[in-house]
Amino acid sequence: xxxxxxxxxxxxxxxxxxxxxxxxxxxxxxxxxxxxxxxxxxxxxxxxxxxxxxxxxxxxxxxxxxxxxxxxxxxxxxxxxxxxxxxxxxxxxxxxxxxxxxxxxxxxxxxxxxxxxxxxxxxxxxxxxxxxxxxxxxxxxxxxxxxxxxxxxxxxxxxxxxxxxxxxxxxxxxxxxxxxxxxxxxxxxxxxxxxxxxxxxxxxxxxxxxxxxxxxxxxxxxxxxxxxxxxxxxxxxxxxxxxxxxxxxxxxxxxxxxxxxxxxxxxxxxxxxxxxxxxxxxxxxxxxxxxxxxxxxxxxxxxxxxxxxxxxxxxxxxxxxxxxxxxxxxxxxxxxxxxxxxxxxxxxxxxxxxxxxxxxxxxxxxxxxxxxxxxxxxxxxxxxxxxxxxxxxxxxxxxxxxxxxxxxxxxxxxxxxxxxxxxxxxxxxxxxxxxxxxxxxxxxxxxxxxxxxxxxxxxxxxxxxxxxxxxxxxxxxxxxxxxxxxxxx
Amino acid sequence: xxxxxxxxxxxxxxxxxxxxxxxxxxxxxxxxxxxxxxxxxxxxxxxxxxxxxxxxxxxxxxxxxxxxxxxxxxxxxxxxxxxxxxxxxxxxxxxxxxxxxxxxxxxxxxxxxxxxxxxxxxxxxxxxxxxxxxxxxxxxxxxxxxxxxxxxxxxxxxxxxxxxxxxxxxxxxxxxxxxxxxxxxxxxxxxxxxxxxxxxxxxxxxxxxxxxxxxxxxxxxxxxxxxxxxxxxxxxxxxxxxxxxxxxxxxxxxxxxxxxxxxxx
Numbered sequence: 001x002x003x004x005x006x007x008x009x010x011x012x013x014x015x016x017x018x019x020x021x022x023x024x025x026x027x028x029x030x031x032x033x034x035x036x037x038x039x040x041x042x043x044x045x046x047x048x049x050x051x052x053x054x055x056x057x058x059x060x061x062x063x064x065x066x067x068x069x070x071x072x073x074x075x076x077x078x079x080x081x082x083x084x085x086x087x088x089x090x091x092x093x094x095x096x097x098x099x100x101x102x103x104x105x106x107x108x109x110x111x112x113x114x115x116x117x118x119x120x121x122x123x124x125x126x127x128x129x130x131x132x133x134x135x136x137x138x139x140x141x142x143x144x145x146x147x148x149x150x151x152x153x154x155x156x157x158x159x160x161x162x163x164x165x166x167x168x169x170x171x172x173x174x175x176x177x178x179x180x181x182x183x184x185x186x187x188x189x190x191x192x193x194x195x196x197x198x199x200x201x202x203x204x205x206x207x208x209x210x211x212x213x214x215x216x217x218x219x220x221x222x223x224x225x226x227x228x229x230x231x232x233x234x235x236x237x238x239x240x241x242x243x244x245x246x247x248x249x250x251x252x253x254x255x256x257x258x259x260x261x262x263x264x265x266x267x268x269x270x271x272x273x274x275x276x277x278x279x280x281x282x283x284x285x286x287x288x289x290x291x292x293x294x295x296x297x298x299x300x301x302x303x304x305x306x307x308x309x310x311x312x313x314x315x316x317x318x319x320x321x322x323x324x325x326x327x328x329x330x331x332x333x334x335x336x337x338x339x340x341x342x343x344x345x346x347x348x349x350x351x352x353x354x355x356x357x358x359x360x361x362x363x364x365x366x367x368x369x370x371x372x373x374x375x376x377x378x379x380x381x382x383x384x385x386x387x388x389x390x391x392x393x394x395x396x397x398x399x400x401x402x403x404x405x406x407x408x409x410x411x412x413x414x415x416x417x418x419x420x421x422x423x424x425x426x427x428x429x430x431x432x433x434x435x436x437x438x439x440x441x442x443x444x445x446x447x448x449x450x451x452x453x454x455x456x457x458x459x460x461x462x463x464x465x466x467x468x469x470x471x472x473x474x475x476x477x478x479x480x481x482x483x484x485x486x487x488x489x
Numbered sequence: 490x491x492x493x494x495x496x497x498x499x500x501x502x503x504x505x506x507x508x509x510x511x512x513x514x515x516x517x518x519x520x521x522x523x524x525x526x527x528x529x530x531x532x533x534x535x536x537x538x539x540x541x542x543x544x545x546x547x548x549x550x551x552x553x554x555x556x557x558x559x560x561x562x563x564x565x566x567x568x569x570x571x572x573x574x575x576x577x578x579x580x581x582x583x584x585x586x587x588x589x590x591x592x593x594x595x596x597x598x599x600x601x602x603x604x605x606x607x608x609x610x611x612x613x614x615x616x617x618x619x620x621x622x623x624x625x626x627x628x629x630x631x632x633x634x635x636x637x638x639x640x641x642x643x644x645x646x647x648x649x650x651x652x653x654x655x656x657x658x659x660x661x662x663x664x665x666x667x668x669x670x671x672x673x674x675x676x677x678x679x680x681x682x683x684x685x686x687x688x689x690x691x692x693x694x695x696x697x698x699x700x701x702x703x704x705x706x707x708x709x710x711x712x713x714x715x716x717x718x719x720x721x722x723x724x725x726x727x728x729x730x731x732x733x734x735x736x737x738x739x740x741x742x743x744x745x746x747x748x749x750x751x752x753x754x
Contacts, residue, residue: 067588196607203598207584210650212553213577214602215569261634263589 043177044286048279050180050187051172051239055248055278055297057187058236059270060194061228062253063263067205071253072132073117073226075246076139078233080116081109082146082242085167089153100163102179102238109167109234116142117226170241170294172282183235190228194267201225202263239282241294248274251301258312277301332367332375334405337384339364340394341402342460354399355391407457411446417461502565504529504658504689505550510559512542512549519545521713523559527706530687532680534694534704534720538733541711543693544580547660551577563658573602576656580663581643586635592646593618593631599650621653622646626675641672648676659683659690666695677703700724 065071088108092099116138123134150164166174175183194201203211204221212218229249236245256270281297310317343364344354362372376392379385384398394402500506503526510523520542527533535543548554550561552568563571576599596618597610604614622628625645630638638646644664651659665673680690680703694700700707700720707724709715709732716723716731 199601199604199608199610200606202590202594203601206588206590206595207579207598209548209553209579209583210577210598213548213551213575213579215572216602257589261589261636262591263594266589 046177046180047172047175047286048282050175050183051278051282051293051297052275053184053187053191054232054236054239055252055274055276056271057191057194057228057274058232058245058248058278059252059256059272059274060267061190061225061232062249062274063256063267063270064194064201064205064225065229065249066253066257067263068222068225070226070229071250072135072246073120074229074233074249076116076120076135077113077230078237078242078245079139079146080119080142081113081234081237082143082167083149084108084110084112084115084146085164085237086146086149086153087112089164090149093153093156102182105167106182106234106237109237110230112142113230113234117230166241167237168241168243169292170237170239170244170297172239172285172293175238179238183239186231186235190231193224193228197221197224198264198267239278239293240297241292244294244298247298247301248278251298251305252277255301255305255308255312258308258315261314273301273304277304329375329378332371333379335365335367336372336375336379337394337398337402338406338409340385340392340398341406344394355388355393358390358392361392403457408443410458410460411443413461414458415446500562500565501526503527503562504564505691506562506565507550508560508562510546510549510561511557512545512554513557514554518557519712520549523710523714525708525714525717527689527691529689530684531689531706532684532704533689533691533706533708534700535691535708535710536694536697536700536732537710537715541732543710544662546710547577547662547691547693550660551575573654574657576651576654576659578647578651578659578661578664580666581640581647582666586638586643588635590635591631592622592627592633592635592638592642595635595646596621596649596653599653603654618649618653621649624652625649625679639669641668644668644672644676648679657688659688661690661692663693663695665692665699697729 062071062074065073085105085108088105089099091108092101092104097104119138119142120131120134123129123137124131129137153164163174200211200216200221203214203216204218204225208218211221232249233242233245236248240248252270252273253266255273256266259269260266277297277300280300281295282293284296285291285293308316311319313319339361340356343356343360362369367375376385376387379398380387383395384401385392385394387393500508506526508524510520511518512520523542523546535546537543545554549556549559550563550568552561561568563575568575593615597614599621600610600614600617604610619628619631622631622645625648627642627645627649630642630646635643635646648661648664651661664676668676680692683690692704694703701724704720706718707720708717709723709728711732716728
């Protein structure tokens with residue numbers, strides 16, 4: 001009881017904390033949210049346009065870097081921008097210029113960002129260190145240097161470093177319309193580059209060697225793609241922040257891959273996800289200024305990613321498990337029909353003689369009873385078999401299907417024995433694994449390869465399982481004609 | 490070297506003439522003084538052990554890897570000027586077959602240069618690509634995603650991409666590696682048709698048994714040309730021993746020593 005009370009108290013205090021927190025975050029009123037969402041404010045409009053353009057361009061550029069397997073390059077570049085920002089700030093302060101002018105800060109950012117790329121390439125090409133390690137070293141060292149410089153700025157008597165940290169986590173609220181225009185223009189340029197050279201970039205990402213052999217300047221194209229990544233990372237600093245800007249380059253593209261197998265569609269979907277995340281994230285941050293826009297944008301991206309991961313129409317988890325279940329069912333169906341056929345194979349071909357009891361069927365293969373009864377239910381539904389009490393009988397339609405399946409299975413078994421040197425006793429299992437993926441053209445090829453009795457079903461090359469063999473013996477006991485014609489000849 | 494190409498007159502108008510070609514990666518020599526000439530309309534096999542520099546030779550011919558020395562002429566001109574008459578089929582393992590494109594998309598890549606920069610692929614180009622797919626027998630797979638292809642179908646896709654270019658000299662890197670029997674037969678009959686039409690083909694090959702049946706010329710390569718010429722003259726045990734010989738040649742020892750020293754630096 002006491003524990004219960006304490007628990008209640010704890011919950012109450014937590015709720016109190018949360019309401020306090022919400023109160024603190026929700027500095028702005030509903031009125032402001034309305035103003036924002038109805039685009040009344042010119043500045044807001046421009047800022048939203050900027051983040052929309054940024055998300056769109058990052059989505060498209062991201063598709064190519066993802067396919068080029070350079071996804072993390074953006075991360076290294078963005079981290080390497082921090083020392084540049086700090087240095088520009090220091091220089092501007094010393095010369096008495098406006099130390100917060102964005103173009104100037106971004107120029108510095110670009111400089112060290114590029115320096116970071118060069119450092120990675122240098123480490124990779126001139127030492128025996130691999131690219132991922134080089135990336136890790138450069139990323140952390142440049143970021144560390146940047147943080148150290150920020151510390152120095154904080155200590156300076158004249159320094160007003162406030163605002164610089166918005167480059168680390170992203171803050172659209174600090175953006176003015178000129179900044180947003182700069183972002184829009186730069187993003188538009190990157191987007192145009194990708195769309196204009198769509199065909200060439202596709203070739204570069206798919207097959208660089210072939211592109212080289214056709215005379216495409218692969219190094220230049222590659223550098224231009226990397227250049228776009230640098231531009232996106234730099235202009236994304238203010239909106240998303242340097243730690244998280246890589247998310248805009250990676251997550252929309254990775255999410256888009258779950259929906260399509262077409263590069264054009266993939267780019268379009270990725271651009272949409274980027275745009276929506278950019279706009280939603282920055283609006284949320286504008287309504288609640290305490291929520292950094294970078295974090296909001298990343299969380300929106302993550303939401304899109306989770307949705308794509310599960311519901312994606314090409315590679316989503318749901319569609320894949322549905323496909324797996326279908327495959328499993330079709331294999332169970334094939335096993336069932338083949339067993340039905342094999343059990344009645346050597347009986348006289350009269351219709352009455354085709355009945356199999358459930359017990360016999362259950363012993364014929366190592367299947368569990370639930371699986372078997374489900375399979376029988378589906379087969380009955382498809383009119384392949386009919387049930388009379390505990391007896392099961394193949395219908396005419398079922399018989400044709402079962403004959404086809406058995407023929408394919410045995411052709412494959414024969415092929416394995418004669419052309420692939422398998423022991424006959426092992427063949428059944430091997431054949432089971434592979435026959436379910438046999439395509440009609442392969443069956444035709446097998447038939448011509450083994451070109452004997454193309455129309456009839458070949459005899460099983462190995463002893464069938466116990467109950468099937470029992471059935472065979474039974475048949476011989478009653479003196480019914482069997483298949484052993486070759487033995488006599 | 491490139492500027493030299495412009496100044497030197499054609500030494501021969503053979504489909505492919507290679508002289509004193511040397512290639513080195515990070516100072517480790519891969520090809521030494523390779524030289525040969527192949528006659529028009531011939532079907533030439535390049536054979537040699539792993540690491541003999543076969544793929545590098547093709548890349549060096551097309552200028553994808555830099556030459557340390559030497560000269561390559563194609564129909565009497567440097568490669569840069571005869572690119573349109575050369576079709577290349579890289580190893581199918583060299584690309585990611587999970588890439589989001591269809592079979593037809595891959596084949597049209599062979600036409601990108603003809604289509605030109607920044608222009609979209611048109612209906613005319615798609616038709617050409619479809620014809621190329623038909624000639625390799627997989628026109629029905631045109632709209633399949635490439636990740637759904639079997640090894641043989643992947644190889645046929647790559648062949649179609651080179652064929653669509655309608656070149657006179659084809660360079661193929663292991664087109665017979667890991668393909669089914671039906672594809673192997675289809676490829677070899679296609680190569681013979683091309684030969685009958687006067688096209689020249691240079692094929693890297695790994696199956697020694699089929700060399701006499703498939704090719705009329707052969708180049709035995711192991712960092713340098715051990716022998717080249719008509720199959721009946723040079724494809725013999727002596728030359729094969731020299732090419733595949735178990736003992737390290739002096740050349741191997743030298744390059745191994747250089748690699749070791751490089752590593753210790």
